[in-house]
Amino acid sequence: MPRPSRIPEQVLELLRHGARHAWTMEQITSGLQDAGHQADFSSVWRAVERLLRGRAVQRVALGDGAARYELAGAHHDHVRCVHCQALAALDCVLHERDLRAAERVSGWSILEHRVVLDGVCPKCRAEQGPEARGSRAAPPSEAGLRATGEAPAGRRARARR
Amino acid sequence: MPRPSRIPEQVLELLRHGARHAWTMEQITSGLQDAGHQADFSSVWRAVERLLRGRAVQRVALGDGAARYELAGAHHDHVRCVHCQALAALDCVLHERDLRAAERVSGWSILEHRVVLDGVCPKCRAEQGPEARGSRAAPPSEAGLRATGEAPAGRRARARR
């Protein structure tokens, strides 16, 4: 084989021990660079692609237009704060029996699932007021669709989409 | 008011009666054009944005890099075939009680949820073989990650991401 393919390992290392649940490609790249590894974006991209194919990493779409990657296995779902865009992991909220039921009803075989919840984090609920609580159906105006705050853990500057 | 703002209405009409569950921006645009409406992409984009703000339409991320839009309300989850990329709607598989439980455990207020299941549609399971069934954890090689087939209902030519 050619070069010992360090980047995939470095990516795994980062995903295992980094302080984040789901990483954008850019976050992975700069994460590696911060760790002292010289890593080109496209090399990282290809490494992640390989890891995806090898089922070591999975892609999650949080609905904000940026693809995130996280370790496969240790399954967890995600909650995103509609105010500050904070992201947290949750123990799986979808039960096997519900998946089985869905299989029976639909006729599909279900292999994986990804759940993204939109909500309000405890911090924002405390700060920005209790009016964000409870109203599950249709909040009055357009609050939250274009959240203004910034995420705690340094997300990208521009809130796309 | 200015021009009678026909595009948002046309978009809603399309989403209500079109033969699709979730539409990409491009699908909406060409759908309107096929319906005889002259619709510029950016005008459609802004119309959808308005509909999003007005809570008439919601965005769903299926994880393939293209944002989809669908009517708000009539909530349903999505299953996507890892072989042929077909997309189907499912009755909600996530129960209120599980959401409440997640709220209690996490301390977040949960407003919305989006579930995307990956699986194998009945057609592909019949055609491409039963080996795709059952193996929930880690399929042998890399089957499905780069599905080769094309979706039944005319999806875009290139399978991006």
Added chain:
DNA sequence: CTGGATGCAAATGTTTTGCAGCATG
């Protein structure tokens, strides 16, 4: 007239690929 909607074009951001070089087995 006025203000918002529209169309066209271009900017922005992200993902993906082409290609040459190069380090290991």
Added chain:
DNA sequence: CATGCTGCAAAACATTTGCATCCAG
């Protein structure tokens, strides 16, 4: 000394915005 990983650059895509224009009120 061939293979497949790397890096750099650019292409391909998708999303978003600027701006002049247009039109119902």
